[in-house]
Amino acid sequence: MTQTSDNVTWLTQEAYDQLKAELEHLSGPARAEISKKIEEAREEGDLRENGGYHAAKEEQGKQELRIRQLTQLLENAQVGEAPADTGVVAPGMVVTIAFDGDPNDTLTFLLASREYASADVETYSPQSPLGSGVSGKKIGETAEYELPNGKKATVKVLEAKPYQG
Template sequence: MTQTSENVTWLTQEAYDQLKSELEYLSGPARTEIAKKIEAAREEGDLRENGGYHAAKEEQGKQELRIRQLTQLLEKAQVGEAAADNGTVGPGMVVTIAFDGDPDDTLTFLLGSREVANDDIEIYSPQSPLGKGINGHKVGDTTHYELPNGKKAKVKIIEAKPYKG
């Protein structure tokens, strides 16, 4: 679970450890593996027509980008506790809202970061218009957030529970 501000990313200890472990793997064993793939492909000859070489170089580029992303994220990380189960919306909470108070028009999502969530749940950033509009409100509250066209949308908070992963 994370909460991102301009300069700090809040992570639970579990999320921090998971991301640190991924960074250590990518920076060590994974770098060695990709270097071996590139060298093996290079030994096959003409690099202009060597699909294995180009695929390995592309994989290396993606891996290096992920290493930079993780390094920056972890440099700004502050480790804290998981979200409290008190019905207040905040980063790390799975929130269900009803649009215009209509109980049939609902959306459930994680208010947090893609870095620590699985693909089974939609994620909204605390910095998004919806995230800013509901953050700090309690279950039962009705609040507004600004749409891209400048209009306001009304939502009622139906449920807010800590994300369990």
């Protein structure tokens, strides 16, 4: 689970190890693999009309960007414990809210950085309007946040449990 404070990102040991393993793979075997693809495509001839070459170069660019992102994230990471199950909304928790207190209009999401985005549950950043609005709220409390159109929205926190991954 993550919590960003200025340039520090809080990670559990498990998350840190997972991201470090991804970085090691990308900067080692994956980097060698993409270099090989580029070299093979280069040998095919005219680079202006070589789709394989351009695709490999684009893939390499995305991979290098991810390497830089992970390097920066891990350099600024602070390893700590997962949030406690206190019923207080914090990064690393799965939160269920009701819009305008309507129990039939709810949203359940993980409050965490995009590094935790998964298909299992929608992820909202602690820095997002909704994320910052509900952070620190207890179950049963209401929070207000600003919508993109400038209007205010009110939500009620129905549940807040530590993410089990």
